[in-house]
Amino acid sequence: MTTTRQAGTRARILTAAVEVIAAHGVSGATTKRIAASAGCSEALIYKHFTGKEELFLAVILEVMPGLAHALDRLRSDLDERPLAEALTAFAESAVEFYRQAAPIASGLLTDPALLGAFRAMLAVRQAGPHIPIAVLAGILRAQQAAGRIRADADCDGAAALLMGACYQRADHSLLVELPTEPASFAGSAVSALLTGLSA
Amino acid sequence: MTTTRQAGTRARILTAAVEVIAAHGVSGATTKRIAASAGCSEALIYKHFTGKEELFLAVILEVMPGLAHALDRLRSDLDERPLAEALTAFAESAVEFYRQAAPIASGLLTDPALLGAFRAMLAVRQAGPHIPIAVLAGILRAQQAAGRIRADADCDGAAALLMGACYQRADHSLLVELPTEPASFAGSAVSALLTGLSA
Numbered sequence: 454m455t456t457t458r459q460a461g462t463r464a465r466i467l468t469a470a471v472e473v474i475a476a477h478g479v480s481g482a483t484t485k486r487i488a489a490s491a492g493c494s495e496a497l498i499y500k501h502f503t504g505k506e507e508l509f510l511a512v513i514l515e516v517m518p519g520l521a522h523a524l525d526r527l528r529s530d531l532d533e534r535p536l537a538e539a540l541t542a543f544a545e546s547a548v549e550f551y552r553q554a555a556p557i558a559s560g561l562l563t564d565p566a567l568l569g570a571f572r573a574m575l576a577v578r579q580a581g582p583h584i585p586i587a588v589l590a591g592i593l594r595a596q597q598a599a600g601r602i603r604a605d606a607d608c609d610g611a612a613a614l615l616m617g618a619c620y621q622r623a624d625h626s627l628l629v630e631l632p633t634e635p636a637s638f639a640g641s642a643v644s645a646l647l648t649g650l651s652a
Numbered sequence: 653m654t655t656t657r658q659a660g661t662r663a664r665i666l667t668a669a670v671e672v673i674a675a676h677g678v679s680g681a682t683t684k685r686i687a688a689s690a691g692c693s694e695a696l697i698y699k700h701f702t703g704k705e706e707l708f709l710a711v712i713l714e715v716m717p718g719l720a721h722a723l724d725r726l727r728s729d730l731d732e733r734p735l736a737e738a739l740t741a742f743a744e745s746a747v748e749f750y751r752q753a754a755p756i757a758s759g760l761l762t763d764p765a766l767l768g769a770f771r772a773m774l775a776v777r778q779a780g781p782h783i784p785i786a787v788l789a790g791i792l793r794a795q796q797a798a799g800r801i802r803a804d805a806d807c808d809g810a811a812a813l814l815m816g817a818c819y820q821r822a823d824h825s826l827l828v829e830l831p832t833e834p835a836s837f838a839g840s841a842v843s844a845l846l847t848g849l850s851a
Contacts, residue, residue: 478762480679536849559761562754562826563677572827581828586820593849603851610844613837618816620823621785627761628771629780638812645809649848650735650792652802 463501466491470512479509479560479567506570509557510580520550520585528592536601537643544619544639551623558582559624586616611646618642662700665690669711678708678759678766705769708756709779719749719784727791735800736842743818743838750822757781758823785815810845817841 469491474482484505488495502508523546530539551558561571575581590612596602622638625631633641668690673681683704687694701707722745729738750757760770774780789811795801821837824830832840 478679478764480677480762555761558823559758562758562823563679563762565677568826575828581824583824583828583830601851602849603847606847606849607840607844609832610840610842611849613817613821613841614813614844616816617818617820617841618812621816621819622812624757624761624819625780625782627767629774629782631782633808641806641809642812642816643809645806645813645845647848647850648802648805649846649850650801650805650810651846651848652800 459501462491462493462497466493466498466501466508467512467515470508474509474512474556474560479557480564482560484508504570506567506574509561509567510571510574513554513557520547521588523547523550524585524588524592527589531592531596531601536596537647540615540643540646541636541639544615544642545635547616547619548623548626548635548639551620552626555624555627586612589616615642615646658700661690661692661696665692665697665700665707666711666714669707673708673711673755673759678756679763681759683707703769705766705773708760708766709770709773712753712756719746720787722746722749723784723787723791726788730791730795730800735795736846739814739842739845740835740838743814743841744834746815746818747822747825747834747838750819751825754823754826785811788815814841814845 466487469487470482473486473490477486482505484495484498487508488498491498498508502511523543526546527539527543530542534542561568587609590609593602593606593608593611597604597606597608602608619639619642622631622635626635631638665686668686669681672685672689676685681704683694683697686707687697690697697707701710722742725745726738726742729741733741760767786808789808792801792805792807792810796803796805796807801807818838818841821830821834825834830837
């Protein structure tokens with residue numbers, strides 16, 4: 454009973470955090486504002502989260518449409534669809550994820566104190582934004598073992614290329630009106646990734 | 653004479669802006685602080701720049717070790733070195749550029765008002781962070797025309813992949829202690845880009 458209520462409060466705080474970050478940015482997302490929006494005390498926030506960093510990490514990991522989910526779908530897609538199709542669908546999801554994550558990620562990079570605390574927390578947990586790239590590389594290596602990706606391809610490099618392109622595309626789409634559609638971006642990036650440049 | 657002095661003031665303001673951004677982040681980089689650091693009045697800042705957005709754009713374009721410069725070097729490198737070597741050297745420079753640009757880019761994405769003004773300015777000037785990708789694609793297409801890149805490769809996609817990987821790598825390096833060295837990252841990404849995945 455208590456546990457259910459606690460889980461409810463935690464979820465309410467997370468939802469409030471998302472709303473406050475959207476309205477005021479990370480730097481303006483004070484625990485005071487989040488508490489007001491969640492209808493709870495600031496003290497209650499600190500009962501559920503050790504600090505703003507942990508709250509933001511929970512927002513990234515638990516609330517936003519997950520990159521982990523997109524990676525799961527890629528894994529099952531690959532059983533049924535051609536490599537190019539599955540990777541293109543994944544790239545579109547990844548761009549969407551990074552678009553939603555951008556305000557928080559940027560907020561962390563902008564605030565030296567918060568960045569320091571976040572770095573320390575990620576180091577202890579061995580977590581971080583580079584983990585999904587390693588997961589994608591693992592998925593590619595499984596395809597390689599099955600003979601669907603050429604044996605001499607660098608799967609770590611390929612994962613960094615595809616994920617990085619999606620990440621940058623997301624940020625750019627927030628800054629400028631890009632000349633290409635998201636689907637055409639994804640198709641073009643995956644085509645380049647599959648073909649390679651070597652003459 | 654006056655022009656020289658004006659240019660000197662402009663440069664002093666830009667240098668002060670870089671220092672203040674490094675110390676206080678974009679959100680804390682007020683014209684008041686920048687003026688104090690440059691030893692001039694706030695009014696003088698507004699004589700040289702229409703606003704904070706234009707000042708930040710000038711910092712990105714004029715002060716930081718340029719991405720444009722790295723692209724120029726890639727162009728000349730390609731006359732003398734193998735494709736893989738030239739692209740790897742470029743990737744290392746691009747990561748370094750994006751590392752230095754990150755606090756400003758993030759600051760823009762975090763501040764809704766500043767982001768709006770910056771978007772409007774970029775739209776009018778037809779400038780933006782996506783332009784270097786188009787320049788890289790053009791460089792790759794010239795190599796393709798010369799037969800050094802396979803004829804069916806998607807050069808726009810390839811440029812987005814390489815630049816995006818460098819951009820994300822730079823941001824991640826600010827958030828976590830990455831398990832790979834910069835040179836190994838660049839080599840791995842370029843290897844994947846050249847080989848391609850298609851079995």
